Amino acid sequence: MTRIRTTTQVVVVGAGPVGLMLAGELKLGGAEVIVLEKLDAPMTESRASTLHARTMEILDSRGLLASVGKPSNDAMGHFGGLPLDLTLPSPYPGQWKVTQTRLEQILQQWAASLGADIRRGHEVTSVTAGDGGVEIHATGPEGLVRFDADYVVACDGENSTVRRLVGVDFPNSELERVMIRADVAGIQIPNRRFQRLAKGLAIAARREDGVTRVMVHEFGRTEKRGAAQASFAEVADIWMRVTGEDIRGGTPLWVNSFSDGSCQLTHYRHGRILFAGDSAHRQMPIGGQALNLGLQDAFNLGWKLALCVRGQASQELLDTYHHERHRVGESVLSNIKAQAMLLLGGPEVEALRNLIGKLIPHDDVRTDFASMISGLDIRYDVGAGAHPLLGARMPHTELTTTSGATDTATLLRGGRGVLLVFADSDDRARFEQLHAQAAPWAGQIQVVQAKPLQNELLAGGALLVRPDGYVVWSATSTDSSELTTALRRWFGAPQSQTGIGDRS
Ligand SMILES: Cc1cc2nc3c(=O)[nH]c(=O)nc-3n(C[C@H](O)[C@H](O)[C@H](O)COP(=O)(O)OP(=O)(O)OC[C@H]3O[C@@H](n4cnc5c(N)ncnc54)[C@H](O)[C@@H]3O)c2cc1C
Numbered sequence: 430m431t432r433i434r435t436t437t438q439v440v441v442v443g444a445g446p447v448g449l450m451l452a453g454e455l456k457l458g459g460a461e462v463i464v465l466e467k468l469d470a471p472m473t474e475s476r477a478s479t480l481h482a483r484t485m486e487i488l489d490s491r492g493l494l495a496s497v498g499k500p501s502n503d504a505m506g507h508f509g510g511l512p513l514d515l516t517l518p519s520p521y522p523g524q525w526k527v528t529q530t531r532l533e534q535i536l537q538q539w540a541a542s543l544g545a546d547i548r549r550g551h552e553v554t555s556v557t558a559g560d561g562g563v564e565i566h567a568t569g570p571e572g573l574v575r576f577d578a579d580y581v582v583a584c585d586g587e588n589s590t591v592r593r594l595v596g597v598d599f600p601n602s603e604l605e606r607v608m609i610r611a612d613v614a615g616i617q618i619p620n621r622r623f624q625r626l627a628k629g630l631a632i633a634a635r636r637e638d639g640v641t642r643v644m645v646h647e648f649g650r651t652e653k654r655g656a657a658q659a660s661f662a663e664v665a666d667i668w669m670r671v672t673g674e675d676i677r678g679g680t681p682l683w684v685n686s687f688s689d690g691s692c693q694l695t696h697y698r699h700g701r702i703l704f705a706g707d708s709a710h711r712q713m714p715i716g717g718q719a720l721n722l723g724l725q726d727a728f729n730l731g732w733k734l735a736l737c738v739r740g741q742a743s744q745e746l747l748d749t750y751h752h753e754r755h756r757v758g759e760s761v762l763s764n765i766k767a768q769a770m771l772l773l774g775g776p777e778v779e780a781l782r783n784l785i786g787k788l789i790p791h792d793d794v795r796t797d798f799a800s801m802i803s804g805l806d807i808r809y810d811v812g813a814g815a816h817p818l819l820g821a822r823m824p825h826t827e828l829t830t831t832s833g834a835t836d837t838a839t840l841l842r843g844g845r846g847v848l849l850v851f852a853d854s855d856d857r858a859r860f861e862q863l864h865a866q867a868a869p870w871a872g873q874i875q876v877v878q879a880k881p882l883q884n885e886l887l888a889g890g891a892l893l894v895r896p897d898g899y900v901v902w903s904a905t906s907t908d909s910s911e912l913t914t915a916l917r918r919w920f921g922a923p924q925s926q927t928g929i930g931d932r933s
Pocket of ligand 1: 444553587685
């Protein structure tokens with residue numbers, strides 16, 4: 430029998446990296462949030478370990494990089510196992526090694542410090558949406574508990590319970606190619622970065638603590654199995670067949686598997702129930718893209734849902750979550766499929782690998798592939814306009830304001846939007862005019878008069894930047910029409926006439 434009943438604005442199901450990032454974003458946006466997680470303690474399994482440039486920029490724009498410390502960075506990544514230089518104009522090019530367990534610790538501390546109510550040991554067992562809200566039941570330490578929320582976000586991973594409860598179709602392919610993987614202590618084998626041998630693909634990377642991560646796929650082998658099912662005996666057998674090396678004497682710390690199966694929800698929003706991260710899209714976790722994609726889903730959704738539950742934004746704003754992130758997901762899943770083909774295909778893909786290997790070093794191709802892997806190529810459809818930054822993320826820019834030096838990442842730390850007016854201090858009238866126009870959105874944006882220290886794209890105009898860092902409106906130095914329309918579209922109805930937070 431349900432004894433305890435709790436009301437909140439948003440219930441997030443799952444305290445994986447995506448659920449925790451979303452919880453922090455919702456709190457930053459002023460929403461009430463309860464996170465329900467079935468595990469009693471954080472997951473310690475060895476999973477993702479790579480963050481890409483856009484995710485690092487996101488963490489910077491929430492002040493979280495200090496907690497990440499100084500992770501190792503490698504400018505060289507790969508596309509389907511072919512070397513790819515990830516150098517791009519970003520403060521954080523390349524791949525950064527941060528284990529998923531460490532990232533989850535950081536996000537959990539951050540979300541909790543902002544007031545997110547994270548309840549472990551609570552397994553969600555039913556979700557029922559009605560006109561006025563969603564009723565959620567979970568089994569926890571106190572027995573069956575009930576939560577009433579305005580919205581539920583399923584961040585409950587690849588085998589999402591919420592997806593099953595809501596009856597959303599998520600078809601899986603029948604036969605898949607599987608990579609099995611183990612973290613093994615006590616073995617001495619050579620490091621291998623995507624070594625293609627006659628019988629299969631072998632990867633081995635020795636960590637500083639002496640543990641070696643081995644990953645192996647035997648060409649031509651397809652099977653149907655659940656994620657993570659594998660034994661060390663199986664890894665050692667396949668490793669022996671593919672490389673001829675005997676690792677049976679090692680001590681396995683973790684063994685798991687993943688496949689090249691791929692699947693995406695048709696709709697990320699089902700009324701009051703939304704999906705983010707692996708619950709919305711399943712993909713082969715190549716080069717950290719699964720984790721990075723999910724974190725960016727959460728970053729896109731958090732501020733929109735917070736505005737919505739606070740009654741400030743329209744349903745159309747919330748719908749942009751699906752429109753924007755579904756398209757990005759589709760494109761990432763497609764590049765992962767191409768990579769899986771190149772990685773796990775046998776001798777029949779050699780000709781294609783040779784061809785792509787020859788194309789990648791050409792700078793246009795390299796930049797295109799690197800931008801795709803790093804998440805820096807994302808461009809949302811934010812409406813018509815000629816400014817080259819419209820729909821793209823605001824590039825990191827050092828600024829001089831009348832209150833001192835700052836930069837674009839720092840300005841986003843409070844989780845509000847920013848109206849950047851690039852004007853000299855003697856052009857006060859222009860700043861005052863835009864400031865007055867934006868005054869009714871004082872709670873949602875800050876207005877900053879700034880001079881960029883670099884980046885000629887910014888000189889002389891004005892840009893409206895969303896809390897997730899994407900540019901949604903621009904003006905030339907003389908024309909600032911349509912600002913009010915853009916503010917309404919992205920930040921909802923005007924709230925107040927005075928007290929705008931600014932840095933003029
Ligand atoms: C075995 C394995 C190995 C992986 N290796 C890599 C890798 O090398 N590189 C890479 O990029 N990615 C890898 N991934 C993928 C990466 O870990 C995921 O993309 C990432 O964890 C997605 O985060 P998420 O928050 O969406 O889901 P998850 O991390 O899966 O989190 C979901 C959370 O929801 C909780 N939950 C589930 N059901 C319920 C319920 N009914 N009630 C309450 N809570 C619930 C779970 O306990 C879990 O904590 C791997 C995944 C797995 C499973």
